[in-house]
Amino acid sequence: MMVQRYDAVDGWLVLVSNADGGTRLAGRARREADERAAQRARVAALASLGPRAERASISIAHTEGSAAALAGAGERMFGVDLVRISRVAPRHSRAILSHSDRDAFGAMPPRYRDALAWALKEAAAKATGAAQHFFPDGVQLMTNPLTRRLRVRLADSLRLTFDANWFVLGDLLCATVVAARSTRSTGAPLANPTQPRSVAHGSVLPLVR
């Protein structure tokens, strides 16, 4: 289990990894393994928040017996997604990319771009609480023109923009998105979020951008 402070949401990111065979599971067994991992991640993320867990939001993703939970007590919308890199093929990314996504997609590392495009769109769609409505065409992949860092934007009238982060652990890619401004109060932007620090248990995760 990896537990990592995530300042941008005033919270914690937890990753529960099933490195030894989640891909061999199928059917109900896979679902149950996912739910167990998700529960472990959820409990750990909320426990890390302490008393602030009562007013926290949480986003959970799971795949093949692994799970990620991002819990935060801050004022920004956020979402997380977890995907096995080798599971996402070019055909998948072609199916979800729109013309406006192409520049950002081209800026992603080729080794991860299919999985990353998928995970960022999923994470942002989930952050809205209406994933089915926004995925995939309602989420646009972008790069910040100044920093070239990845962002995602909702293609609705609010045009809410999210900062994107991601890291790789083995064959798993975990993507997070955090709204670039407060979504609870007046809409005044908060300071730029601090990037998540890598505090893995057992091994240090390189943050890859």
Added chain:
Amino acid sequence: MRADSQVVATSRYADVVQELIAEVLGVPRVSVHPASALMKDLGAESIDFLDLVFRIEDVIGRRIPIGRWERFIEERLPDGDHGHTITAEIVREFAEREACR
């Protein structure tokens, strides 16, 4: 005559969809029933639904924009907990609708 044809078509898509679901999810075909919930009962994840759409494309010989599946689910199951409500029967409905376009 027309009713008979529709029954045959429906039956054919039920079998085809049952087979596709079993292949995509790596589960025995006998475990796929019309009321099987793809996520809760059969372990489907979001990307598996895209694979199902691809397989339906292959069967009907026509491209299906993924947004059409998302809109179909949004309209067909507006209030549902999709973990429980996206069933093999719902996938069959979608396949049949796409085949008739």
